[in-house]
Amino acid sequence: MFETKLTRTLKIRYPIFQAPMAGGPTTPELVAAVSNAGGLGNLGAGYLTPEQLRSTVRKIRELTDKPFGVNLFVPEQPDGSEDAVVQMTDYLTTYRVQFGIAPNPSTPDFSESFEEQVQVLLEEKIPVFSFTFGIPPQDVIHAMKQLDTVVIGTATTVAEAELLEGAGVDAIVAQGYEAGGHRGTFLKEVSESLIGTIALVPQVADQVSIPVIASGGIMDGRGLVASLALGAGAVQMGTAFLVCPESGAHAMHKQKILTSSEDSTEITRAYSGKEARGIRTAFMSDMHQYPGQIPDYPIQNALTRDIRQAAAKANDPEYMSLWAGQGLRLANAQPAAAIIAQTIEQAEALVNNKFHYSGM
Ligand SMILES: Cc1cc2nc3c(=O)[nH]c(=O)nc-3n(C[C@H](O)[C@H](O)[C@H](O)COP(=O)(O)O)c2cc1C
Secondary structure, three states: OOOOHHHHHHOOOOOEEEOOOOOOOOOHHHHHHHHHOOOEEEEEOOOOOHHHHHHHHHHHHHHOOOOEEEEEEOOOOOOOOHHHHHHHHHHOHHHHHHOOOOOOOOOOOOOOOHHHHHHHHHHHOOOEEEEEOOOOOHHHHHHHHHOOOEEEEEEOOHHHHHHHHHOOOOEEEEEOOOOOEEOOOOOOOHHHOOOOHHHHHHHHHHHOOOOEEEEOOOOOHHHHHHHHHOOOOEEEEOHHHHOOOOOOOOHHHHHHHHHOOOOOEEEEOOOOOOOEEEEOOHHHHHHHOOOOOOOOOOHHHHHHHHHHHHHHHOOOHHHOOOEOOOOHHHOOOOOHHHHHHHHHHHHHHHHHOOOOOOOO
16 A cells, blocks of 8 residues: 555565664664565664674675665764864763773774775675765765665755755655754754754655655654655654664663653754754753863764763663654554554554544
8 A cells, every 4th residue: 555666666565664773773683674574674884894784784684585775874074173072081081980981982983984884885785775964975876876776865954855866866865853863964054954854855855856755753654644645755763663672772772762752852962973862861961061162973972982881881871872753752662563564554544544543
């Protein structure tokens, strides 16, 4: 019933993507479970070394013969003076003492090499390649397409979507304000690019001629039907899949999502130096008082990494990054296949009963 141009192109049964979520949630088990259930599982690979990336892609292939996607972060040139880094390192010492970790952050590299990650993906000939935070060099998009890899970019405004279409991508994720995790914004300031999903999707769909994937706050069949009505060819759901048993998210992260409400999140630069939506924590509040300038991504991300890791080890959610979207009250800790089946069932019931469902 919900076949779209995009489901035909991708050869998937249902127009449901499990969002790529870098940092652990998108295990091979989660990606494969979603793809095996008829959706498109996506690996968030932004933080993986080339070796980890290759072995994870191979593991996914052992678990499914269905299409899946891999997502990378397009690198950016961070602004940030030496002084700002020294000042932040100093400021973070309190937390290092609190968790009993070395006084200086271990930051051998601020981020993984995009070129090396891309090389692995080209060698592994993956079905779908998606990216966020910008537009990769033309030769990367071209090389992927030469291998029949479907290429998908991320936009938070119509102007970004138009640029992505011009760069030759096959489809666009329209990421609304509600979305959990990092903002994909790359043209203007994030504060000028905060468009809600319901406003963003139809405006992007009207302005580009390639399929649009709605993302941000979509948690169930209602969100799916609404997105298709707005002109999307599929939805990309992150928070909904974050709490699955197959997800590698920390148990505290899952628990916080399952016990928080729609007003529990905020967009912050505190953890990574790039705006991202997550559940409010003591660390986020503390950083409101920070007197200096928070260094840009990926510097701040590297400076806070071992604090976040130590907090995770100590099961202390107040110093972990608890990325989540505004729809979190609708999250349900069920296996990925059940989330897909229920989303489709609810969407079909809505359409078949002309939008009458219990509760309306
Ligand atoms: C924990 C987490 C990690 C994320 N990591 C990525 C990522 O690596 N790449 C990406 O394109 N989007 C990432 N996102 C954003 C998702 O692609 C998507 O836009 C978002 O989850 C949609 O909003 P929702 O969480 O309300 O469903 C992440 C989101 C979350 C919650």
